[in-house]
Amino acid sequence: MLNPFQHLIKKSYTMKNENLYNYILGIADNSLILGQRMGELCGHGPSLETDIACTNISLDLFGQVRSYFQYATKIAGDGRSEDDIAMLRQEREYKNVLLVEQPNTNFAYTLGRQFLFDIYHLAFLKELQKSTDLTLSAIANKCVKEVSYHARFSSDWIKRLGDGTDESKEKMQEAINDLWAYTDELFHQTDADKAMVAEGIGVDVTKLKDNYYREISQVLEEATLQVPGSKYFQKGGKQGIHTEHLGYILAELQYMQRAYPNMEW
């Protein structure tokens, strides 16, 4: 599939624009790893209908990844392909937040992870639409529709599971409590972030934080769940310091490219 934003890509970028390159990877890696996690569930969902819905989310995310990485290949300008960027980096070079790599412990964790990310993702994309980088804003324009749907889907499910049976409430609460520690990192800025914000290209994520917790709390309350009070958070993903889970995700994601190097598929 051709990149629908091909026409917007300026040819003049070189790797001197390393901040932009890293910035794009930071965004794309979240969708990549979350897409991978959602993809694991295909064929194993709690009902056929939900299975199809979760696969759709995964497909949306991988579509986004491809748009971002195709843009990144132009900026890198060193002949690497979207797949090289997606699958041939070292563990420490993946910049996704810790939240998205958390496992599908059960459906409450899957949906909890999705929900905690979607609310952030949507707010982020709405800001990215205003980017002075036309390719990024065009990608954001497309993604914002997809992610609006994801946010609605996951919020609805949080309410169902929170305000469902005693068992589901307990499971949903446990998942939210466990995943809570990974929410704060969403609002950390890397050096690349700061440089891109200064240039009007990037989104100042620190400004999204208050509203994020407000929205999350609203949904949790509607779901009759407790808003976790814990102030202890985990971080590191944006610096490439991940949880133990990422290594296994990469082992699968990279398997073919590593086992059969330099081939086309």
Next chain:
Amino acid sequence: MSTKNWPLWEIFVRSKNGLEHRHCGSLHAADSEMALENARDVYTRRNEGVSIWVVESKHITASNPEHNGELFEPAQDKVYRHPTFYDLPDDVKHM
């Protein structure tokens, strides 16, 4: 085993504005919101629709085919309801 299963819904999709909603199949969902969301993912994955209706199957009352005779056959000989019943000279255009 669960005591209650997700009920069945009938899905109607309008493929583009100007056309009527058409029945395209059914699916299971716990409530109408979920039925709409599922219908979107199941029946419009390939851009097949611009509008969706969902109706819980139990709310549909269907005519009984055993009564097809009395229901539908009386209409068969009402040919005067069709334009071809009327003989007009060929010279009359646009009618």
Next chain:
Amino acid sequence: MSEEQIRSLERQFEERIARDEKIEPKDWMPEKYRQTHIRQMSQHAHSEIVGMLPEGNWITRAPSLRRKVALLAKVQDEAGHGLYLYSATETLGISRDEMYEQLHTGKAKYSSIFNYPTITWADMGAIGWLVDGAAIINQVPLCNTSYGPYARAMIRVCKEESFHQRQGFEIMMKLANGTPEQKDMAQDALNRWWWPSLMMLGPTDDVSVHTEQSMKWKLKRKSNDDLRQQFIDQTVPQADLIGLTIPDPDLKWNEERGSYDFGEIDWDEFWQVVKGHGPMNKERMKARVGAWERGEWVRDAAMAHAEKKQVRKEKQAV
């Protein structure tokens, strides 16, 4: 109803089908017609769902992003097909849960091909090319079957199937034109999937039990052997085109018949797999039952939530 009346109804029923009229859910139908359709349609639905597993096995390991999205979309389609077919079967008065129950307890069958393991990436190519290819040959005639809901579901399915086989063949083609390692991988997959694909079209006509009745009801338009021949005749040139060898030393073009002659199929293997002793039967069922059981609390919660919402709505209305 007297036996006389039933016979007369049956006669009218068969005449309607012979006239190519469709049978719809509320129409009178012989009990045998209903049961046969429930069996065949649910079996078909189960095959779509179990069929997600061998390919789903490679989603996280697909070698490129392009391949990954294509495979995801393909496996998702199979879920859709299962859903259309379960829904169509439900019009005959059986619930999806009952059908699952039959699958999970081993009472219902599904296509035995999905009891083989997918051990390399090339298996994704072989499945799309051969398994979906054989499935299409089986399914296209069903778009015209006598039971309306089944025919409509099949039209939808066949429309969506068209990209599956191309997706698989493209994978194989790329491998066959790739490095020697890749070509070996492709050939190996063809070697392993060829014979099971031929078996997929069902036992030979002389031992096939349901054929005559199924022909009358348009559940089947061609015999298993004819379908198999059609599959072989269309697939062999495709293999030639990408330089892969069909693993059958007896395969030979027969000028007189205008078809390929082919070697003996190992029907003992077929029956072993059908009876539940293939390489992956137990794993496949474990995966399906596991997903269903792990999902129970989720389905219950959604139902409980819907009921609460309904009660709230009614209270508000008062």
